[in-house]
Amino acid sequence: MYSSEEMIPLFSSSSMDPPSQQREEEQPPPYEHIHQNDFFHRKHKKQKEEDIAVCVCKYDPSNPESACGERCLNVLTSTECTPEFCPCGVFCKNQRFQKCEYAKTKLFKTEGRGWGLLADENIKAGQFIIEYCGEVISWKEARRRSHTYEIQGLKDAYIICLNAAESIDATVKGSHARFINHSCQPNCETRKWNVLGEIRVGIFAKQDISIGTELAYDYNFEWYGGNKVRCLCGAASCSGFLGAKSRGFQEDTYLWEDDDDRYSVEKIPLYDSAEDEPFTKLLKSMDSSELEIDANGKNDFAMALSVGVKSEPLLESTSLVVQPPESVPMEGVVVNIVPKTEENEDTKLYSQDTQQAFSQKNAMISRIKSNSACRNYHIGPGPVPRKRSQPYSNGKLKNLAQKQVDAKHVAQLLASKEAQEEILRNEEMKREATSQLSSLYDEIRPAIEEHERDNQDSVATSVAEKWIEACCLKLKTEFDMYSSIIKNVACTPRRTLDPVKPSGGDNPSDVKYLGF
Numbered sequence: 001m002y003s004s005e006e007m008i009p010l011f012s013s014s015s016m017d018p019p020s021q022q023r024e025e026e027q028p029p030p031y032e033h034i035h036q037n038d039f040f041h042r043k044h045k046k047q048k049e050e051d052i053a054v055c056v057c058k059y060d061p062s063n064p065e066s067a068c069g070e071r072c073l074n075v076l077t078s079t080e081c082t083p084e085f086c087p088c089g090v091f092c093k094n095q096r097f098q099k100c101e102y103a104k105t106k107l108f109k110t111e112g113r114g115w116g117l118l119a120d121e122n123i124k125a126g127q128f129i130i131e132y133c134g135e136v137i138s139w140k141e142a143r144r145r146s147h148t149y150e151i152q153g154l155k156d157a158y159i160i161c162l163n164a165a166e167s168i169d170a171t172v173k174g175s176h177a178r179f180i181n182h183s184c185q186p187n188c189e190t191r192k193w194n195v196l197g198e199i200r201v202g203i204f205a206k207q208d209i210s211i212g213t214e215l216a217y218d219y220n221f222e223w224y225g226g227n228k229v230r231c232l233c234g235a236a237s238c239s240g241f242l243g244a245k246s247r248g249f250q251e252d253t254y255l256w257e258d259d260d261d262r263y264s265v266e267k268i269p270l271y272d273s274a275e276d277e278p279f280t281k282l283l284k285s286m287d288s289s290e291l292e293i294d295a296n297g298k299n300d301f302a303m304a305l306s307v308g309v310k311s312e313p314l315l316e317s318t319s320l321v322v323q324p325p326e327s328v329p330m331e332g333v334v335v336n337i338v339p340k341t342e343e344n345e346d347t348k349l350y351s352q353d354t355q356q357a358f359s360q361k362n363a364m365i366s367r368i369k370s371n372s373a374c375r376n377y378h379i380g381p382g383p384v385p386r387k388r389s390q391p392y393s394n395g396k397l398k399n400l401a402q403k404q405v406d407a408k409h410v411a412q413l414l415a416s417k418e419a420q421e422e423i424l425r426n427e428e429m430k431r432e433a434t435s436q437l438s439s440l441y442d443e444i445r446p447a448i449e450e451h452e453r454d455n456q457d458s459v460a461t462s463v464a465e466k467w468i469e470a471c472c473l474k475l476k477t478e479f480d481m482y483s484s485i486i487k488n489v490a491c492t493p494r495r496t497l498d499p500v501k502p503s504g505g506d507n508p509s510d511v512k513y514l515g516f
């Protein structure tokens with residue numbers, strides 16, 4: 001059964017008329033409407049016969065519940081019956097995902113939260129409402145897309161986590177479930193079902209929902225850096241910001257209450273002029289696992305995207321990687337007034353790693369993450385999939401720059417002219433990259449200092465990107481230089497003293513045999 005809206009292909013990008021101003025105002029941005037997940041990076045799993053769970057239900061015409069109702073073994077294990085195998089045959093009621101047995105819903109325009117979905121009929125507690133359909137993508141692809149969407153300036157985020165390895169992206173293709181907004185006091189929840197060997201995500205009613213009520217579930221995200229985004233769910237128990245219940249947010253934000261108001265104060269970043277030297281900054285920010293360079297040599301700023309899965313017995317909730325509708329700049333000073341909220345007793349605890357990994361101490365990195373704010377929600381208590389290198393026990397990162405090799409000197413020791421030239425060429429490139437980084441640092445220094453004084457001020461993405469690019473180039477040239485030294489020292493003979501050469505020429509003392 002399809003809801004009436006789903007039969008209207010108005011919102012399918014493939015069937016949209018050329019957009020007019022009015023249409024744009026009245027309709028959500030175009031996307032392709034789908035009723036089944038689209039597998040982007042792999043094929044749909046083929047269910048093996050031995051993996052098919054067959055229930056023991058027997059259809060009794062006088063009792064429709066008998067055909068795979070609540071007590072069906074498959075229903076109890078959140079598994080849909082496989083059509084040709086179910087003993088109840090065509091009467092089986094446990095194929096809701098497969099048959100798109102959705103509740104009637106309707107799209108509507110909210111105040112400040114974009115589009116939303118409301119119940120277009122009375123819905124019973126526990127009822128399956130709609131499947132969250134989209135493209136099933138790998139974790140890596142989710143990260144890549146998340147970055148791309150951010151660059152494209154997409155305001156809303158539609159990537160939800162399926163498991164540690166895969167996500168569902170409903171940005172371009174999806175069902176109406178993509179329009180369901182977050183609420184801190186939700187009337188719906190997500191549950192995972194095994195359907196013909198694939199895990200699928202459904203939105204289910206947590207309670208009876210009357211016709212005309214907006215549907216909402218708890219996105220269950222964790223904040224771990226970046227701008228704080230106001231939650232506009234309007235619930236009495238609203239936590240104020242997206243991800244405000246998460247540990248990362250709470251550790252970053254001091255809260256105190258004054259009568260009816262709740263104030264939040266962000267951590268004030270510490271400024272240490274000793275850390276002002278460009279390369280120190282570079283090293284601090286260049287924790288290798290925090291900065292990735294993809295095959296095209298581009299920086300991956302979407303690192304902050306991280307997802308997890310909240311597991312419940314039988315029911316597993318899903319997580320949404322949320323892109324904020326708007327960043328909420330914390331006006332000049334660091335005090336923000338947040339609607340008074342109740343402390344949520346069951347605030348979830350998340351891995352300490354997460355907090356360290358996205359520490360905002362380094363302004364540059366923190367701002368890059370801020371610019372990736374939309375990706376800065378770790379959804380659910382699942383593990384953070386990326387390991388980060390630990391700082392030394394004194395809190396400082398390992399300073400890789402301390403061991404310097406005099407490339408010119410090494411080159412001199414080698415017998416091969418080509419080897420010498422190669423090393424010198426690489427050394428020159430390294431020198432250029434270093435001076436480029438230094439002059440760039442001088443150029444962007446005011447912006448960095450301003451940012452460090454007042455964490456609310458943005459360092460523009462373009463500046464941050466330039467900085468990262470220059471850092472990467474410097475690292476690359478260093479790497480090239482050292483690898484050419486190692487290669488040539490290992491593979492080419494060293495110069496020997498020429499016994500017939502008059503001593504007045506080269507100073508023999510220049511030719512040292514160094515043990516590398």
Ligand SMILES: C[S@@+](CC[C@H](N)C(=O)[O-])C[C@H]1O[C@@H](n2cnc3c(N)ncnc32)[C@H](O)[C@@H]1O
Binds near residue numbers: 028155156181230231
């Ligand atoms: C999955 S989409 C929901 C549909 C979206 N409103 C639309 O118009 O397409 C998630 C996005 O909706 C917005 N959103 C959802 N719930 C919100 C809330 N409680 N407060 C503020 N924005 C919300 C955020 O922009 C979020 O990235």
